[in-house]
Amino acid sequence: MSRLSFNQITSGHASLAEVVDACRKNGVQWIAPWRHKLSAKPAEDARRIRDAGLKISSLCRGGMFPAATAEERRERIDDNRRAIEEAATLGAGVLVLVCGPAPDRDLDGARRMVEDSIAILAPVARAAGIQLGIEPLHPMFAASRSVVVTLEQSFNMAEPFGPEVGVVIDAYHVWWDPNLYASIERAGAKIAGFHVSDWIPLLADPLMSRGMMGDGSIELRRIRAAIDAAGYTGPIEVEIFNESLWRKPVEETLRLCAARFEEHVV
Amino acid sequence: MSRLSFNQITSGHASLAEVVDACRKNGVQWIAPWRHKLSAKPAEDARRIRDAGLKISSLCRGGMFPAATAEERRERIDDNRRAIEEAATLGAGVLVLVCGPAPDRDLDGARRMVEDSIAILAPVARAAGIQLGIEPLHPMFAASRSVVVTLEQSFNMAEPFGPEVGVVIDAYHVWWDPNLYASIERAGAKIAGFHVSDWIPLLADPLMSRGMMGDGSIELRRIRAAIDAAGYTGPIEVEIFNESLWRKPVEETLRLCAARFEEHVV
Incomplete structure (x- = not known):
């Protein structure tokens, strides 16, 4: 029980006061608040948490770095500076980063934006x-929430920095990874947090969610070119x-497939 | 257009005859039939396809190897022997394998069942x-359809064998992978097929799909132990x-969390 932390989102409709009170009354010693649940005066939130005898495991969350324009990216970084300040005011040791989706189909470009943003923020975090x-998110969220999707990848992003940059491991996001245990071992002292929940069947069937080429996020032409370059010259199934x-x-479907195949694949 | 293959599931309510006819009338030269759409006489299906001037890129699908009992696993292998026969009768060069989910929480055990099954079937396939x-499936399907979820992993499974075992790359399943391009390069001559579609937002929001510890598929205790062994002794957030x-x-949620934390995490 001394290691249990209640992440506030687990009761997403409750206020911080309600969650703090529930923790206090039930002997839970740790809490993880979310920024949108903080008041206008984080110092008062900090006092409320401290007065209840609670410690903060992390503040959720910063991140969301990639954006289409340099100005938007600067705004995202400014928001993260505020998040670092809030974390410091609260006495949270860790600010969780959900790094954000790509603004277009360029995954590698978005990943570079994440790295560049962390390089700017690391000294700010260190000073604070x-x-x-x-935090790597499940690949299911690669298009909507995070271009960082494996523990290996987040560790590689954290490695160049000192202790001011680490990784957060959420079991729900990483459990499927064949390299999980090796990656955990490698992460070692960089592990800044561990979240648990469980994987249950998705509430609607994602099997039927495939889109027509060109309607979504995949760099089809790049993948096709790489497969070409690897020596495969066989048929390409839609x-x-x-x-x-x-x-x-x-026939209507087939003609659409053919047109999009031309436009987006070959 | 000479590389376009129409996978039959793209028109999932149509018969094989309708799909073959549509391909023929529209100059599509390749088709990928699904086993559940074949007639009781695959030789006649083969003739129908051949008479239309079509070639078969692959037969979908074999696999589904892991099961709780040895007898069930033998039945799965027998079904795959039939699939290999059907592929040979059709003149399909490739049988796509969707390897199946684990019968319990033991992902590594299920992955060994996949490897063991492929070792049994490889000589059968070679002879035929x-x-x-x-085919690695998107990690979103790790609990429901496939414990094989990355290209690196499927390549590692195929590598010990001759050309009778390869990998199928479906862009929808692998696009999120930070190691995708390195894995494609490494797969090289093992690439047995390439499928395209696109990633669109999931039809229902999977964000709200997390389960209580113990209600799902994750080996929470094992992950926690590995994180312990890596040296992390801090709080564990639910x-x-x-x-x-x-x-x-x-409070009800919190008490349930605490009970399950004890039962399934620490």
Whole structure:
């Protein structure tokens, strides 16, 4: 029980006061607040938490670095500076980073934006006594929430820095990874937090969620070119599980596939 | 256009005859049939496809190897022997393998079952002139459809074998992988197929799908132990996004978290 921390999002409709009170009454010693649940005066939130005898395991969250323009990226960094200040005011040792999705199809470019942003923020965090925790998200969120999707990747991003940059491991996000245990071993002293929940079947079936080439986020042409370069010259299957396509006449679907294949694949 | 193959599932309600006819009329030269759409006489299906001037890029699908009992695992292997026969009868060069989920929480054990099954089937495939194509599925399907979730992993499984075992790369399943391009380069001559579609937002929000520890598939205790062994002794957050938990009183949720934390984490 001395290691249990209640992440506030687990009761997402409750106020910070309600969560703090519940922790206090039930002998839970750690809490992880979310920024959108803080008041306008984080110093008062800090006092409330401290007065209840609670410690803060992390503040959720900073990140969301990639953006289409330099100005937007600067705004994201400014927001992270504020998050570092809030973490320092609260006495949270760790600020969790959910790094954000790409603004376009360029995953590598977005990943560079994440690295560049962390390089700017690391000295700010160090000066404030805060550790930035790079959290890999499940690849299911690669298009919507985070271009950082494996522990190996987040460790590689954290490694060049001192203790002011670490990694946060959430079991829900990384459990499927064949390299998980090796990556955990390698992460070692960089581990800045550990979150648990469980994987249950998705609430709607994602199997039927495939899109037509060109309607989504995948760099199809780049992948195709890499596969070409690796020496494969065989057929390329269009395989789309999507109920709305299934309702169309076969020929209409097929013609659309052919057009998009030309436009986005070859 | 000479490389375009129409995977039959893209028009999932159509018969093989309708798909073949549509391909023929539209100058598509390749098709990938699914086993559940074959007739009782695959030789006639083969003739139908051949008579339309079509070639078969792959047969979908074999696999689904892990199971709780030895008898069930033998049945899965027998079904794959039939799939290899069907592929040979059809004149399909490749049988796509969707390897299957674990029957319990033991991911490594299920992965060994996959490897053991492929070792049994490889000589059968070689004798029949069929290539088994190990397809990594998106980690989103790790609990429901495949314990093989990265290209690196499927390549490692294929590497010990001759050309009778290769890998199938579906862009939808692997696009998020930070090691994708290195893995493609490494896969080289093992690439047995390439599927394209696109990633669009999931049709329901998976963000709210987290379960309580113990209700799902994650080996929480093992991960926790590995993190311990790596030297991390800090707090462990419970962080569960789930609307049904959000509707409960905070204290009820918190007590459940504490009980499950004890039962499944520490």
